[in-house]
Amino acid sequence: MTRLAFRNLFQNKIRMVISVGGVALALMLILSLDAIFTGVEQRITVYIDNSGADIFVSQSDVRNMHMASSSLPDSVTRIVKAVPGVAKVTPISYISNYVVMGDERNLAYIIGLPDMAEFGGPWKISSGGSLPEEGEAIIDRAIAEKSGVHLGDEVKILGEEFEVAGLAEETSSLVNSVAFISMDDFAELRGNYDTFSFLLVKVKEGVSPQDTAKRIEAWVRDVTAQTTEAFSNQERKVVKDMSTDVITIMNLIGFLIGLAVMALTVYTATLARRPEYGVLKALGARNGHLYRAVLAQALISVAIGFAVGLAITLLLSAIIPRLGLSMVLQVSSASLLKVGGLSLVIAGISAVLPIRQISGLDPAVVFRSK
């Protein structure tokens, strides 16, 4: 019966293209939206993940960067450095603001870096320097390109002019980017010289970041210390919380479109084959055999649709970064599993619809099909 389903499916090419194409598009909608948000999630933590720190120390109870602010007194740097297991520390200042280039305003994490910072700065420079001096800024290459800004051009950050001294790679996402200025400039702009935002900590070799983070919290008052991984997860969670509703709605829409296309094509395909199913019944096929053929047909189309949708999404995720867009498509296994599950549901439901067409079929019609 599976063979019959295959043959029936491939005999009517137009119907197959419509059903497979429709399902593929619907699944692609879900897959690529998931991929976009997974990409955003991943990019939003790009600074944290690439900072080189093992531990992020922040003001008590501040657990992420986005839509948060943390303030630590200068003294914390000294105290943390004395905690056993800590190898190096870099204090950074942070604020969420804009990099203004001409008429364009680009949302960015502005990071203030101390002179001679050993880590916490840009990790991949495409041109220029990697540590901002006074009056200098290092901004994202893709953002700069988009706005037509080059090395040596002026950009405005927090109302002040900065000269672009370096262009960094991988520091932008769909929603924001990272820009680096010197700690002194940052302090001047904020009018605050005694505090900074986060302390980035590197642990000694062979020492567990987790234990060290606990030790820091025990030794230093009013701070929260998290491993980079935990800090990164918290950051991702913020994005996830913001995007779940959108994703749920789009998933539902994609699911309904896929279901509608599939149900309609399976139904019409069954209707068109009714006389042949009647012949099979007269020859001795049971309803179960025929249901199996219809279900197989739905499953095969959905499987092909899934494969096509996935292929296109993967293709997009390969092409988009090359276009220089600040967008990353990341197909996650969770998303694959979900869309695979949805496909099965779509196939199952669309095969239910024609059941009555088959069970109500009178085998005696075979002699009357003239």
Place this chain on the structure above:
Amino acid sequence: MKKDLADVPGRLAPTSTLEVDHVTKRYGSGDTEVAAVREVSLSVAAGEIVLIMGPSGSGKTTLLSMLGALLKPSAGEIRLNGEVISAMRENHLPDIRLRKFGFIFQDFNLLSALSALENVAIVAELAGIKRSAARKAAAILLTNLGLGDRLNFLPEKLSGGEKQRVAIARALINDPALILADEPTANLDSKIGHEIMRLLRQIAKKQGRSVVIVSHDQRIKDIADRVLWLEDGQFKDMVTMATDPVCGMTVELDNEIKIEWEGQLFYFCAKGCRDEFFSHPEQFSSRSVQPVKG
């Protein structure tokens, strides 16, 4: 050279008898009730070819459908080897249709998406035969029927005669005791129709299967062991028949639409055929009257 029509191999058939006992079929109810078959009795022995003829609407197809367990009689009994199939529960019927009967239709009814081989093999697979074994059996059967070089053709690529032979192979694949055919030659030209008839005869005589054929085709009489005349849902004595010289239909001799032309009487199924005859009498009059006795 193309094989004309292969001989079907002989077979030691389990003898089986089909008995139809006072069977009636009524369609509809109340004012619209139609008794398509009325109190018909009939017995078909193994290896026997029974031809059922009769005017259109006389209940032939209805009777054949009941014989094949496709339709439940309103009254009466149908027994196959003593087993009452007319009273069987619906979920036992597929097995009976699958293993006991082979069906042959006027318009072949092959599955259009499957090759000749697959059309035959699928019926064996339905009966639980493994795919490879089913394909092998189908290939042998089709080859015996002269279709060895057509195994992978789709039905649309086959001629009418080839399609009907595929249908015959499909009817035979599960080794049924009984072959039921409704107008098997109606869509074929006379030469091919004749081949199919010969084939059906071989199936009956060499393999010992019973064959019940419904047809308007006079020529099938030559191969039938018995000809029955169904009229108004009942078997009647065979009246003397003539053939409409235009369409070839069997016409009763007491038919009103008849004319005399050059000293011969011609009978027609309808006025249309008579008018056509009038327009070119010389064209039709040669294949004329031959009144036949039942």
